Amino acid sequence: MKDNFSDFMRLKRRDFLRWGGVGLGGLMLPIPAWATPVSAEALLDPRLDVRQKKQLADVALNAAKSKGASYADVRIGRYLNQFVVTREDKVENIVNTESYGVGIRVIVNGTWGFASTNDVTQEGIAKAAYNAAAIAQANSKIQKEPVKLVPTPSLGEVSWKTPIEKNAFEVPISEKVDLLLTANARAMENGANYVNSLLFLVNEQKYFASTDGSYVDQDIHRIWPICRVTAIDTESGQFKTRNEFSAPMGMGYEYLDGRASSKIQTPAGVTVYRNHYDIIEDATNGAKQVKEVLKAKSVQPGKYDLVLDPSHLWLTIHESVGHPLELDRVLGYEANFAGTSFATLDKWQSKSFQYGSKEVTLFADKIQPNSLGGVGYDDEGVQTKRWDLVKDGVLVNYQAIRDQAHIINEPESHGCCYAQSWNDVQFQRMPNVSLAPGKTPYSVEEMIKDVEKGIYIIGDGSFSIDQQRYNFQFGGQLFFEIKEGKIAGMLRDVSYQSNTQEFWNSCAKICDESDYRLGGSFFDGKGQPSQSSAVSHGSSTTRFNQVNVINTARKI
Amino acid sequence: MPILNEEEAKRILQKVISLSQADECEANLNGSENGNIRYARNAVSTAGSQSNTSLVVQASFGKKLGVSTINEFDDASLEKVVRRAEELARLAPENPEFVSILGPQAYDSSNSFKQNTVEITADYRKDVAQSSITPAAANDLTAAGYFVDSNNFAAMMNSKGVFAYNQSTGLNFTVTMRSNDGSGSGWVMRDYSDVSKFSASEASQIAIDKALQSRNPQAIEPGKYTVILEPAASIDMLEQMFFNMGAREADEGRSFLSGKGGATKLGEKLFDERINLYSDPLHPEVPTATWAGDGFPLKRTQWIENGVVKNMTYTRYWAENKGVPYVPFPSNIIMEGGSASLEDMIKDTKKGILVTRMWYIREVDPQTVLYTGLTRDGTFYIENGQIKFPIKNMRFNESTVVMLNNIEAIGKQERVQGEAEISCLIPTLKVRDFTFTSLSDSI
Missing domain, CATH: 3.30.2290.10 (PmbA/TldD superfamily)
Incomplete structure (x- = not known):
């Protein structure tokens, strides 16, 4: 179960230790290391009002300036999580976590310094600001190039809140437990041997202020329902698990209302979801489908035209487009960990690097409704926006923040700076990166009809890509053979391998915007010490021609 | 404070x-x-x-x-x-x-x-x-x-x-x-x-x-090769298999350690007889606390002995439910090593590949603990006991169980951390028929 969790960052030892004797059940959750559990009622009691936060923020900014800072910003953050963890007919755990504190970043002598503290008092904050300035001062002695920030407008006092309909933290635990246990019961009634389900809620309450005269108060909500259905063929000893077709979303509890308008029946007879999820229906379907997977035909390796559902394609976009176009990777700042990038500056400067076929336009944004990246302002006080990364197949831009924008001649930051908590320094993180839908009306049915020999893939599975983002391999949840324009039954043991540029140049057709959906994860990992970030990727169902498919069945 | x-x-x-x-x-x-x-x-x-x-x-x-x-x-x-x-x-x-x-x-x-x-x-x-x-x-x-x-x-x-x-x-x-x-x-x-x-x-x-040695690598045809895996190259495949050694999942029929009809592979010889895997909080090279988070004493525990599965990890509930002793998740993983240095192992290799490390290793099939990932930061072709030239990185698809059956030689141990950041003591492994499935242009 644990390794099936769709995390990019795998569970760390410190996460085991942090929880000591507190069991989290069979599902080992990748709980952020900095979070600690709190009681339910504490989640709803606000710590400070905006006026108090502004006063404390000004203490930090003044303290930094008094130590010679040419720039300073401060983030007062309260980060809340809730987990409701179940299996079959049991609640394994209910955990509320909270993390509260202040992070201060300064530029002294053209060099960054950062310090954080959970002592949220005037004295504690001033001390942290002095520490940050002292670190900057020390490191400036071996600094080669001073930090250059592109200007950003002074915002004054502004605020932004995820436009949720229902705050999931206010929904009684009993209601959440009932929902999950009902979904589990349906899975078991429909032939599952085991089912694990959980709800993962996030609320980031963060206040940002900078010496540019910006004071930004934001309240950000995210939700991720998970439901894993396992079936076992006792005769052969084979087992398979079908993962949920939900997505983590920047939404409130309304994501779980399963409204009919959000359901999509695919040509393979599989129900998938847009902006509202029906976990009970999905658990039922999951049990039926996973039993079919056990009996499905093992794939014949070779070249196939792939038809990729958005519930699958988001992860391929993430790995092969989102990561290689992070400017810090391109420049070498991640060389020792996440890696560098094949999408080097000379390719961008040529204005003719064919990243994909002319069908392919990939855009970045921090503004899509319901997305994980959607916020009003980033973690360095820049108003968010949308921009193109690949336009009609050609590489046109990267993802850059205030201290990088000048390198690619951008007059302003892209607004994609993020820190996982008050305790960590903010840096360039992936915004939502999405594939623009086809401009002419074209349905998934029509796409399938046009394929001679192909495989239709729904849901994300195994994933791996090299450190410069050339060679990748992806699995999935459900695979259907396409023969002469028709679905010809289920396949199993499917993975495809390709090269990023070759793959995106094999993109033949994209369905129209009526099929556009988001996928994503809470656990995009980068940096040392590593930080996780939540990000969405939208697309419509898309066809890629002649991709190499391997068979992953083995005997041990 | x-x-x-x-x-x-x-x-x-x-x-x-x-x-x-x-x-x-x-x-x-x-x-x-x-x-x-x-x-x-x-x-x-x-x-x-x-x-x-x-x-x-x-x-x-x-x-x-x-x-x-x-x-x-x-x-x-x-x-x-x-x-x-x-x-x-x-x-x-x-x-x-x-x-x-x-x-x-x-x-x-x-x-x-x-x-x-x-x-x-x-x-x-x-x-x-x-x-x-x-x-x-x-x-x-x-x-x-x-x-x-x-x-x-x-x-x-x-x-x-x-x-x-x-x-x-x-x-x-x-x-x-x-x-x-x-x-x-x-x-x-x-x-x-x-x-x-x-x-x-x-x-x-x-x-x-x-x-310096890895500059301008040559492409070789993907396929099955003898590999010398430095400890940092095998740790993630070993660690991820280890995370799948839970008794409950094995008893429930959803683990590589599940047998047919509700049995488990406990006591079966699954690996080469030279494979010995254990945990020991007192080992001088990887010392840890001597108690688990619930206060249970951590002691030396043998997981694999001469290729035979000796123990699985238990939660306290599952141990009680099964009426067996509780075996907590350990604080380190140690694989017994030999005395051969890396240089000795290269000298003894007719044809093979030296792998410095592996990258982005993810589970492909839990049934067979099959993993995929790529070589990174120093991959070399060995011929007649010598490093001949650097080669391009390659993607592998291989099961840890297969890897630990195809053992040619076991070298000296080194302390390394895998992606889970658990400090482990792992030897250099020489493995035959390791499966590479495609080439990568990554440097």
Whole structure:
């Protein structure tokens, strides 16, 4: 179960230790290391009002300036999580976590310094600001190039809140437990041997202020329902698990209302979801489908035209487009960990690097409704926006923040700076990166009809890509053979391998915007010490021609 | 106050337990102080320190459990955290899998704390960075590295009289050296409890040599090859298989250790008879605390002996349910090694590939513990006992079980960390018929 969790960052030892004797059940959750559990009622009691936060923020900014800072910003953050963890007919755990504190970043002598503290008092904050300035001062002695920030407008006092309909933290635990246990019961009634389900809620309450005269108060909500259905063929000893077709979303509890308008029946007879999820229906379907997977035909390796559902394609976009176009990777700042990038500056400067076929336009944004990246302002006080990364197949831009924008001649930051908590320094993180839908009306049915020999893939599975983002391999949840324009039954043991540029140049057709959906994860990992970030990727169902498919069945 | 001594920790925990009105109460107290430095493009990029102390209180009434934490330690805060845990426990549904807390235990004394490591300063970290950057620049290379040291304590107490305390230190260093023409890359990792064993210059030189030797790699046809896997190359495949060694999943029929008809593969010979895998909190090279988070003593535990599966990990509930002894998840993983050096192993190889490390290893099929991933930062072709030329990176698809059956030779152990950041002692492995499935252009 644990390794099936769709995390990019795998569970760390410190996460085991942090929880000591507190069991989290069979599902080992990748709980952020900095979070600690709190009681339910504490989640709803606000710590400070905006006026108090502004006063404390000004203490930090003044303290930094008094130590010679040419720039300073401060983030007062309260980060809340809730987990409701179940299996079959049991609640394994209910955990509320909270993390509260202040992070201060300064530029002294053209060099960054950062310090954080959970002592949220005037004295504690001033001390942290002095520490940050002292670190900057020390490191400036071996600094080669001073930090250059592109200007950003002074915002004054502004605020932004995820436009949720229902705050999931206010929904009684009993209601959440009932929902999950009902979904589990349906899975078991429909032939599952085991089912694990959980709800993962996030609320980031963060206040940002900078010496540019910006004071930004934001309240950000995210939700991720998970439901894993396992079936076992006792005769052969084979087992398979079908993962949920939900997505983590920047939404409130309304994501779980399963409204009919959000359901999509695919040509393979599989129900998938847009902006509202029906976990009970999905658990039922999951049990039926996973039993079919056990009996499905093992794939014949070779070249196939792939038809990729958005519930699958988001992860391929993430790995092969989102990561290689992070400017810090391109420049070498991640060389020792996440890696560098094949999408080097000379390719961008040529204005003719064919990243994909002319069908392919990939855009970045921090503004899509319901997305994980959607916020009003980033973690360095820049108003968010949308921009193109690949336009009609050609590489046109990267993802850059205030201290990088000048390198690619951008007059302003892209607004994609993020820190996982008050305790960590903010840096360039992936915004939502999405594939623009086809401009002419074209349905998934029509796409399938046009394929001679192909495989239709729904849901994300195994994933791996090299450190410069050339060679990748992806699995999935459900695979259907396409023969002469028709679905010809289920396949199993499917993975495809390709090269990023070759793959995106094999993109033949994209369905129209009526099929556009988001996928994503809470656990995009980068940096040392590593930080996780939540990000969405939208697309419509898309066809890629002649991709190499391997068979992953083995005997041990 | 991130690091409390045994008496200070005990005093706080005693206060917590005495405040409890629940049927049972257990408290864990943890603190750490970390210092780190990160560099890239031959310059320091970030440096910092992180410290925190936190208290977790678990209270139960019957089979109802609640958990709450705090990071303030005055009397009122301690009272508050205990009452909150009790309130949550009253609200929680009964868990039929609830297990009562442990009674008093005896522990071995640990050797996981090294004073030398606590004395590391910001200046020392800066010198570590310089030890990479200066020789890198002199060799037309670019260094990117990360050094982190930590001082940690952990303590726990429960209402049945358990008390445990431990202090530990650790450091981890990695550096990537890339040739300025982008055609070569080398890497090294060092992981210790005691900083006196660490030399940043020695380690950096290995990454430099690999970077210089790996320039302008040649493509070879993917397929089955004999490989020499340095410890950092096999750790993730070993670690991920180990995470799948839970008894419950095996009993439930959803593990590579599940047999047919509800049986497990416990007691079966699944691996080459030279494979011996165990955990030992007292091992001098990978010392850890001698107790698990619930207060259970950690002892040397054999997982694989002469290729036979000897033990699986248990939760307390599952052990009780099955009427077998509880085997907690361990604090380290040790694979027995041999005496052959890497040079000896290369000398004894007619045709093969030397792999420095593997990258982005993810499970493809839990049934067969089949993993995929790629070679990275130094991959070389060996012929007639010599390294002939650098080769392009390749993707593999291989099962850890197959890998541990196709053993040709086992070399010396090294302490390494995999992606889960657990310090392990792993030997260099020479493995035949390792399956590479495609080429990568990555450097």
